[in-house]
Amino acid sequence: MTDAGLEASWIALWSIVGALVGSFGNVVVYRWPRGESVVRPRSRCPRCSRVLGPLELIPIVSYLLLRARCRSCGVRISPRYPLVEAAMALGFGLLAWAYPVHEAGLSALPLMALYAMLLMAALIDLDTYLLPDGLTITAAFVAVLGAFVYAPELGLPGPGEALFGAAVASGALVLINRLGGLVLRRLKDTSERLWPLSLDTVNIAALAGMLGGLRLALVVGSLQVLLSAVTRRPLRLSEPVVYAAWLVSLLLIVSGVGERWGVGLVEGIAGSVAGAGTFAFLGALWWWLVDWRRGDRRAPADAAGAPEDDDGEPVAMGFGDVKLAAPLGAMLGWDGFLVGLLMAVVLGAVIGVAQRLAGGSRFVPFGPFMVAGAFLALAVGDALIGWYLALLGF
Ligand SMILES: [Zn+2]
Numbered sequence: 001m002t003d004a005g006l007e008a009s010w011i012a013l014w015s016i017v018g019a020l021v022g023s024f025g026n027v028v029v030y031r032w033p034r035g036e037s038v039v040r041p042r043s044r045c046p047r048c049s050r051v052l053g054p055l056e057l058i059p060i061v062s063y064l065l066l067r068a069r070c071r072s073c074g075v076r077i078s079p080r081y082p083l084v085e086a087a088m089a090l091g092f093g094l095l096a097w098a099y100p101v102h103e104a105g106l107s108a109l110p111l112m113a114l115y116a117m118l119l120m121a122a123l124i125d126l127d128t129y130l131l132p133d134g135l136t137i138t139a140a141f142v143a144v145l146g147a148f149v150y151a152p153e154l155g156l157p158g159p160g161e162a163l164f165g166a167a168v169a170s171g172a173l174v175l176i177n178r179l180g181g182l183v184l185r186r187l188k189d190t191s192e193r194l195w196p197l198s199l200d201t202v203n204i205a206a207l208a209g210m211l212g213g214l215r216l217a218l219v220v221g222s223l224q225v226l227l228s229a230v231t232r233r234p235l236r237l238s239e240p241v242v243y244a245a246w247l248v249s250l251l252l253i254v255s256g257v258g259e260r261w262g263v264g265l266v267e268g269i270a271g272s273v274a275g276a277g278t279f280a281f282l283g284a285l286w287w288w289l290v291d292w293r294r295g296d297r298r299a300p301a302d303a304a305g306a307p308e309d310d311d312g313e314p315v316a317m318g319f320g321d322v323k324l325a326a327p328l329g330a331m332l333g334w335d336g337f338l339v340g341l342l343m344a345v346v347l348g349a350v351i352g353v354a355q356r357l358a359g360g361s362r363f364v365p366f367g368p369f370m371v372a373g374a375f376l377a378l379a380v381g382d383a384l385i386g387w388y389l390a391l392l393g394f
Contacts (some may be wrong), residue, residue, distance in 0.1 A: 011096045014112070018092025019059035021116050022085035028125045029189075031133055048073035053310070059085035084123065098379075099355045104154055110146025111378075114139055114331055118371045120326065125367035131320030132286045136327065140166060140281070143330030155382055157333040164274060169275025169329025169337045173322045174202055178276075181313065182243060189238045190313065196228040197286045200236040201279045207242055210249040213267045217275020226282045246272070277326075287305055320333030328374040332381070337374070339381045344373030 028038050043052045050072050056062045063082040070077065092112050099108035121135040147162035157165055167355045178199065181190065191198055209217030228235040253256050253268040263271075329337040348369040355364065377384075 001186070007097075007100065010101070011093050013109075014096035014106075015089040015093035018112070018116075019085045019089040021092070022088030023057065023059040023081075024087060025116060025120045025123075026081050026084050028120050029127065032120075032134075033077035033124055033128045033130060045070045045073060045075065047075040059089070075364045084119070088116060088119065090273070091119070094286070094379075099154065101315055103151070103245075105149070105151045107156065109152060110142055110149055111331070112325060113142050114146070117142065118324075118327065118374070122368035122371040125309065125365045129363075129365050130317075131318075131324055131367055133284070133291075133323065135182060136320065136323040137285060140330060143327040147330065155299060156215060157330070157336075161333045162330040165329035165331075165333040165337055166281065166326040167274040167277040167329070168270070168334035169277065169325035170281045170322050170340075171273035171275070172338075172341070173325045174280035174319075175206060175273065177319060177322055178203065178206075178239070179243060182239060182313045185313065187240050192313070193234055193236075194283075194287075195232075196225050197279070197298055198228075198234055199239075199283070200234060201225055201283065202276045203242045204237065205237060206272045206276035206277045207246045207249065208270035209273070210246055210268045211263065213263060213271035214274050215271075217271050218278065221279045232385050277329075280322050281326050284319070284326075318365075321366055321370065326334040328370060332377055334372060335375050335385075336381050339384065340374040340377035341370065342373070344369040344374050347372055 027043065031038050041051075043057065044050060045052065048070060050070075056066065056071065060082045063077060063079075066077070068077050068079065069075065092115070095111050099111065101108070117135050117139045121131055121139070124135070144159065144162045145165065147159045150156040150158075152158075152302065155308050190199065194200075201221050204224050205217040205221035208220035224235055225378045249268070250272075251256075251267055253263060256265075258264065258268055279340050325337070328340060332340060333369075344366070348364070348366060351364065351369075355362070
């Protein structure tokens with residue numbers, strides 16, 4: 001076979017794998033939020049409960065052959081199932097094409113795994129306004145481990161950049177979560193009381209980072225956890241007070257006064273965001289493991305973009321989105337993540353306006369836009385940044 005023929009078969013092979021993963025993904029998206037097993041029992045027609053035969057389980061093809069209907073009872077099958085399979089096939093095929101094995105080694109594999117997990121997470125968010133921790137937190141680990149596999153010179157982050165990217169991404173979203181929540185509560189303190197690792201850790205790390213950079217944020221956050229553990233009660237400062245101090249520090253840093261004690265603009269802001277994000281993610285991991293040990297059968301998940309959190313406090317950004325940001329930041333690095341976030345906001349605004357014009361009123365969560373924005377940034381982010389810099393005359 002020619003080189004071109006070999007490459008085409010390779011891409012076709014991965015597209016087929018993608019379609020199969022998409023078929024499994026449909027099962028996961030349907031069953032995970034219901035707390036059902038994703039491997040058993042076998043797939044059935046939702047109306048007549050007949051177990052589907054092998055010829056009805058071929059991704060995309062079965063849907064077309066059956067003309068979108070169940071073979072026995074004739075109930076209509078949603079076009080979403082073949083669309084998800086096609087989207088997964090397309091994504092896998094594009095990744096196999098963009099990161100060919102002879103140049104990129106195994107780089108495409110972690111990206112395919114991330115694409116599959118994040119697409120499932122986005123669909124579950126769309127259906128239920130929840131993002132399962134099992135998908136978002138696991139994806140964060142896949143994204144950081146993937147950074148050890150990527151071939152150099154592909155523009156993908158190395159391990160250090162992936163960790164920093166995850167911290168900045170989670171941090172950006174947790175700060176929107178805290179500051180937005182504070183505004184929505186009309187500056188009243190939060191009623192959340194967690195121990196020993198909590199949002200108080202995130203808040204104090206955000207302040208320390210602004211005043212002294214990332215290292216200070218990590219030290220102060222760790223001390224807060226340690227002291228809370230030793231004193232056996234949550235060591236907390238009122239949230240409005242912490243963020244008032246945070247805002248004053250930000251103004252001092254922006255106006256250059258911070259230089260007097262040796263903290264520059266970039267160091268302060270990066271330290272605050274990455275410090276807050278580090279403890280937000282560690283907290284998420286901690287509480288996920290606690291739920292797991294308690295044997296919480298309900299699929300652990302967190303509100304993502306729903307207008308209220310579990311305690312009924314209004315939120316600007318669900319904590320599920322904070323966890324979702326971690327794998328996106330690890331996959332793209334902090335700069336790519338911000339490009340993706342910008343695209344997510346633009347996409348969200350466009351779809352939101354289109355939905356209003358069409359007369360719809362359903363609340364659309366932000367998670368799916370974050371995932372779409374991130375993969376757009378992976379595809380065209382570098383080109384976009386280059387074009388923008390050229391526009392500015394660099
Ligand atoms: Zn049926």
